[in-house]
Amino acid sequence: MNQQGFQPAQRLIDIASAVRTTPDLSRAALAELLAHHDESPDDLTGAAFSDEDARELRDAAVLMSGILAEADIDRAALALNRVLAAHASAPRLSRHDGHAWHLHVDHGDDAGWGAWFLASGALALARILSEHGRVTWGACEASNCRNFYLGTGPGSPRRYCSTTCASRARVAAHRRRKQQAAPTDGRPSR
Structure with a gap:
């Protein structure tokens, strides 16, 4: 079990990045991601998490990807409000499967996986936006990377999903600048 509690x-x-990278991500891969985030193994097998549930979750991840790619605070807030209006209900505290008390805003324990994901994800982003006063998430700016990032720490706003992507982008920019500064008389530059 995750010692830090739920991190919706x-x-x-993680799920939106995985679906963005692999749009037809399998039910088993989604179940593995959910298990990594402390969802109960009993909730991720057989009829409890069907192929239809996986499709619903992938569709929800695609919808949330549009919000995760939105850098404008006002447009992000409006999009989050639309998702919350459509998929959330009055907040309630829940404790199940050995987890500590945590907040649920979906339409109840019988809500589908997609509706649950939309409600919990929108609430998480709305809390972050209101606490930080800015959009702290986004799509990685590294070429050939399809991941999203969440940057809630101090310092400059993030632009990359990982230090690997940031380093790769810096090296590529350095090489471009060096190539542009190279003399045109055929002599190598130093």
Whole structure:
């Protein structure tokens, strides 16, 4: 079990990134991601998490990807409000499967996987936006990367999902600048 408690924003980032990278992500891969985020193994097998549930979750991840790619605070807030209006209900505290008390805003224990994901993900992003006063998430700016990031720490706003992507982008930019500064008389530059 995750010792830090539920992290719905990170779960959103991980699932949306996985679906963005692999749009037809399998039910088994989604179940593995959910298990990594402390969803009960009993809830991820057989009829409890069917192929239809996986499709619903993938569709929800695609919808949330549009919000995760939105950098404008006003447009992000309006999009989050639309998702919350459509998929959330009055907040309630829940404790199940050995977890500590945590907040649920879906339409009840019988809500589908997609509706649950939309409600919990939208609430997580809305809390982050209101606490930080800005959009702290986004799509990685590294070329050939399809991941999202969540940047809630101090310092400059993030632009990359990982230090690997940031380093790769810096090296590529350095090489471009060096190539552009190279003399045109055929002599090698130093």
